[in-house]
Amino acid sequence: xxxxxxxxxxxxxxxxxxxxxxxxxxxxxxxxxxxxxxxxxxxxxxxxxxxxxxxxxxxxxxxxxxxxxxxxxxxxxxxxxxxxxxxxxxxxxxxxxxxxxxxxxxxxx
Numbered sequence: 001x002x003x004x005x006x007x008x009x010x011x012x013x014x015x016x017x018x019x020x021x022x023x024x025x026x027x028x029x030x031x032x033x034x035x036x037x038x039x040x041x042x043x044x045x046x047x048x049x050x051x052x053x054x055x056x057x058x059x060x061x062x063x064x065x066x067x068x069x070x071x072x073x074x075x076x077x078x079x080x081x082x083x084x085x086x087x088x089x090x091x092x093x094x095x096x097x098x099x100x101x102x103x104x105x106x107x108x109x
Contacts, residue, residue: 013056014040015064016082024077039081040075042088051091054101055083061103 001009005066018036046052059080060082083098088095 001048001053003048010044010052010056013059015045015090017059017084018075018076020073024074035081039084041087043084046088047093049091051087051096051098054104055087055098056089056097057104058083058100059103061106062100065103065106068072 018032018040021032021035023036043052062079063076066073079100083100086096087098
């Protein structure tokens with residue numbers, strides 16, 4: 001993946017997460033700010049790597065899956081934030097596997 005393509009892809013996925021976080025935490029601006037300022041910025045600082053790509057693709061796939069099943073948006077936020085945070089902390093560990101990794105190739109018909 002070209003650097004620009006990766007950055008665009010990463011930013012689109014993180015914008016999706018931010019949009020859903022704003023829905024779940026609509027009355028808690030400090031939590032939204034903390035997620036933006038800490039978690040998402042820290043993830044953006046990670047280099048392009050197969051693990052970061054898998055996390056991002058898993059988040060997109062899970063969003064597709066959730067949209068097809070009409071789940072509560074808070075489930076998406078919880079799982080997405082978990083994978084982003086774990087990738088920041090443990091992404092380069094050989095045992096790391098994102099929770100949403102099984103949704104990497106999920107597409108709705």
